[in-house]
Amino acid sequence: MTGRHFVEQRMDEQLLERVGCYCSECYREFRIGESAYYDLHEYRYVCGGCAENLTQSREGESSEIPEEMNEASLF
Numbered sequence: 569m570t571g572r573h574f575v576e577q578r579m580d581e582q583l584l585e586r587v588g589c590y591c592s593e594c595y596r597e598f599r600i601g602e603s604a605y606y607d608l609h610e611y612r613y614v615c616g617g618c619a620e621n622l623t624q625s626r627e628g629e630s631s632e633i634p635e636e637m638n639e640a641s642l643f
């Protein structure tokens with residue numbers, strides 16, 4: 569589900585030191601052993617909850633057909 573937008577990575581000490589301890593979206597602290605998600609669009613790490621929310625909003629945006637825009641462009 570997160571494959572297109574995020575890469576799941578297991579946090580370890582090295583990764584924590586390299587990327588910092590906090591989710592870039594909600595600033596929750598990562599813990600060693602939990603999963604962090606690398607954002608392929610914005611090149612940052614976020615937590616599982618934020619990855620899910622961001623995936624949903626991105627999928628929503630791309631699947632919506634902007635019918636109103638088509639009508640508006642006629643005028």
Ligand SMILES: [Zn+2]
Nearest residue numbers: 591594615618
């Ligand atoms: Zn987060």
